[in-house]
Amino acid sequence: MLTAYDKNSFGTLIHLKIIFYETQIFNARYPACPGNYVCAKRKKRLVFNSGIGYGSYELDIKAYAGNYADQKFTQPVIWLGAEKKSILNKNGFVLDAGGGLAGSFKLKTKSTLSGPENVENNKGWSLGIHGLAKAGYELGGKNSSIVPLIGLGPYFIDLYNGAANDEDAFGNWIYGLQGYAGVEFSLNTIAVIPHINFGIADWGNSGRELHGEGDNYQNGQPSMFEAGISVALRL
The missing domain is CATH 1.20.5 (Single alpha-helices involved in coiled-coils or other helix-helix interfaces)
Incomplete structure (x- = not known):
């Protein structure tokens, strides 16, 4: 008993x-996170995003006959895209992947030719496509989180100067591998992400007539830099 x-x-x-x-x-x-945080544990989900920013590009070209042109392009940028969040999520480390379109209808062109014939206007447009894989570390609470992110992926941008006459109108193409850095601030189903995109390995060419024999080719390394802020909606 x-x-x-x-x-x-x-x-x-x-x-x-x-x-x-x-x-x-x-x-x-x-699960506990360093710094006495509680991991928000983002779920694997599809996210649509859009954003605005500013872009700057350089593409110097040369003809086999020796003529050359130094070209600079600037524009406001609009991004539209989609990505899969938290494809991998392990102990706070996350991996996202996605892609999208970027474009503008206010491309400013400054193309300086070796000689008196220069082109400068702000009537151009652009359209680009890109893909990105992004990795980061998630800190936050149950309904909010902060995720510093770095990424890498391919890109292609068509820059058209939009001149009034056909003789001065020409297309330009920059493409290659881009880097990405940003910080995602999330609250419930909305996320705000300030970020930069920059070229790491870039190539390009142009349809500009340099009054030389043969095709144009790039003269030095092209460059691409974009900065802005995007808003993502989680579904």
Whole structure:
């Protein structure tokens, strides 16, 4: 027959076991992060994003006959895209992947030819496509998080100067591998991401007539830099 002491000991043991299992369940659902944060544990989901920013590009070209042109392009940029969040999510480290379109209807062109014939206007347009894989570390609470991100991916941009006459109108193409750096601030289903995109390995060419024999080719390394802010809606 159990004594009062035995009953109290048995009850204490059962109570301790319940606390232990509840703690295990909590830790599984909300793993601890460094700095006394609780991991937000972003779910794998599709996100649509759009943003605005500013872009600057350089493409110097040369003809085999020796003529050359130094070209600079600037524009406001609009981004539209989609990506898959948290393809991988391990101990706060996350991996996202996606892509999208970028464009503008206010491309400014400054093309300086070796000689008197220069082209400068702000009536051009651009259209680009890009893909990105982004990795980061997630810090935050249950309904909000901050995720510093770095990324890498291919890109292609068509820059058309939009001159009034056909003789001065020409297309330009820059493409290659771009880098990405940004910080994602999330609250519930909305995320705001200031970010920069920059060329790492770039190539290009131009349809500009240099009054030389043969095709144009790039003269030095082209460059691409864009900065802006995007807003993402989680579905």
